[in-house]
Amino acid sequence: MSTYKISYFNLMGRAELSRIMLSAADKEFEDDRFEKEEWPERKPNTPCGQVPVLTHGDKQIPQSMAIARYLARDLDLYGKDNMENTMCDVVLECINDVITETVKLFFEQDETKKAKPDIEKNLMEVIYPRFLGHLEKLLDKNNGEWLVGDKLSVADLAFFDLMNRLTAKKGVSVFESSPKMKKHLEKVTNIPGVQKWLEKRPVTDM
Ligand SMILES: N[C@@H](CCC(=O)N[C@@H](CS)C(=O)NCC(=O)O)C(=O)O
Structure with a gap:
């Protein structure tokens, strides 16, 4: 093996x-x-x-x-066909975009820029709500169960990885715009593995 x-x-x-x-x-x-x-x-x-x-x-x-x-x-953590696999990829790319924006806050070398409230404000008021809103639509299409298809996929786990780390750093207020996605994070968190x-x-x- x-x-x-x-x-x-x-x-x-x-x-x-x-x-x-x-x-x-x-x-x-x-x-x-x-x-x-x-x-x-x-x-x-x-x-x-x-x-x-x-x-x-x-x-x-x-x-x-x-x-x-x-x-x-x-x-078996992809979708069941090419379209579902592609939707998993779409979620992965959306997450990548959010990470790119978030690292500006955590890894900004220039201390003056790091302290600037506009990076934080942009994340909390624009980037996170837009991202969560997009994922919420995917979840709604699947009866609120999974982001892609009818089972757990890499999309749900990548969402978990990002939001688990974000909430550890910034608290659950990142979910202010989307209680539905907060609930989805809890669901994935409770998967035994x-x-x-x-x-x-x-x-x-x-
Ligand atoms: N696109 C690559 C980037 C990998 C990457 O930047 N790895 C860093 C650690 S996060 C690394 O190996 N740095 C050491 C080096 O480049 O010498 C990936 O997603 O795996």
Whole structure:
């Protein structure tokens, strides 16, 4: 039986979605974490000189989103046809857009810009409500059950990963515009494999 190994820094970062997917699918995996001092030695042994890397059997897969899509196909966490798979991809890209906007707040190097309330205001009043409103429409089309199709998919888990981290940093007020999506986060949080992961994952800041 081939095993899964996720190699990444000792952070949630770009590896967390894959870890959550494996846990939600109740798959054992090696959570191969390392500190940044070890990186120069490891870097030449990675396919793109970056992490995360998924090792499955004797194959190494780089690029977090390629890993997520590979796992989605492998673990039955994609849709049932091309259109549903594409809708999962749409949700992943929407999440990517939100992350791009959010990191401006958390990782802005220029302290004067970081303190600027307009980044925060834009996130809370424009970016998050627009994103949640878009996802709410998808949920409504599926009778409020799942973001895509009639079962749990990578779309729900990526939504969970983003919002679980956002609420940890900024509180549930990020859901002010969308109680429905707040409820959806609770539903995904309560999936046994997700719960198990939340209980056992190392506590890290990012
Ligand atoms: N597009 C890549 C970006 C990967 C990436 O930027 N990885 C960073 C850590 S988050 C890294 O490996 N940095 C060390 C380096 O580039 O030497 C992905 O999504 O996996």
